[in-house]
Amino acid sequence: MPKNKYTSEMLDYLREIAPGRFNDEITQLFNERFDMDVTDSQMKSLRSRHKIQSSLDPKDRGIRANQSKRLFTDEQIRFIKKNAIDTSNIALTNLINAEFGTSFTLKQIKGWKKNRRVSSGLTGHFEKGHVPINKGTKGMFNVGGNKTSFKKGQTAHNFKPIGTERVDREGYVLIKVADEGTWPERWKFKHKVEWEKVNGPIPEGYVLIFLDGNKQNLYSSNLKLITKSQNLQLNRKQWRFDNAEATEVGLSLARIKEKISKIQKEPTSLADEVSR
Template structure:
């Protein structure tokens, strides 16, 4: 069968279905209009503003001695654009559906400032003999946007209670004796201290070596040092200030002399920006030469511009 005939029949079929849908919709609307008489329709339009559907149903059934349901009237109002002028939640009596008694709510509103969840739970239990858990108090605070002002932080300038006091001033002799075994002794090292010379691997694959054992180092590099820095210094001497050591082939476990090279941050920027880094050390070294030329050119242009 030719395709145009099939398309023509499909078009006719679709148009027929559309006519059927329109006709059925008109019949449905006509049937819905018959749900209420003209007098009932006029009365519903008169009482609908400011009233809920349930109130309209009760008024209609009482006035006309009918048995309309809430669903029927709700659908009728929707189909005929009869509006109440209010949102659905405005018809709900929130006080009726509150979980906690009004006296407890008022007590919380009056005393929440400076009172935490646990303390408030104890006060409610003591005053009203009502079980309200700290978690429920927390939820109540959050739902009603109550902020007790308690953060749990040490405020700036706060003075510890034991400042300037001896142990005997705020601890009993028994407590002092029990605390002696757990005190830190001068020079005592933490239990997880590792010896100098320990090598550890970080998440990025780099190896670090422990070179010192200071108790309170100002930075990580006081006690630990990258192994490739140590190997470069072993081959070539100290790393210049402001420079870093890179692996030319990208293998962080290859510590051979020909694979380690010092570069600046600017040179590393050009290497990464122009994809000059390769798994072949020769190609990476050539890219490093280009990166240094580009960096010097940039500096020269800035000097001339000034």
């Protein structure tokens, strides 16, 4: 995928989920969030270009391997197995998304079933003497006949109105803001939507964090706009806490580190300061 296809929102999301995760897990979460098909190698290159690190020791991979490959929750797995028999992959994808308010793709459902040998029992072939359900109706591909087809203006059973909220796998509250466009254009992080209502668009080079670490605490006092370099320091030094005041202290240290880094990159500025 061309570099310019990755939006600032996508890169910000990577910076938020990368700490504490391996590349394959980051890739999986990214693809689920934006309904994409990025490979592990593409993700590795993308993170390298934008200096997005996970700060993980490779020796921890064995411990986390089983945790990092889960696509569905236990409840969703039970739902898939219960409804897989005599159900096409397309229908099963629609069912699970309607049941859990998710946005799993057909490819994810098919891949998961294939890897775990979960079969629908459907062969894709009609038995001898079978009478098609749409026999005598108009429309060669209109399975079920015209009487049960969607009519113009009819709303899908899993349609979610604007303003609908849901919590994603990372614990972020998402809110639907539009009926048209791509998934990222229709669903936004609610904390960003609420913050931007008051303060305007988040400036380039900045991110919004939760001071107490609770992604569902959307009070303005819990949201803090910081630079991406400060955010990187919070991740690297593990200066994030479930206490807002403690995180503020960590942020103060991150600002100091940021200033020191700038001074070190401009030795002439430091010399000027000393000479004054």
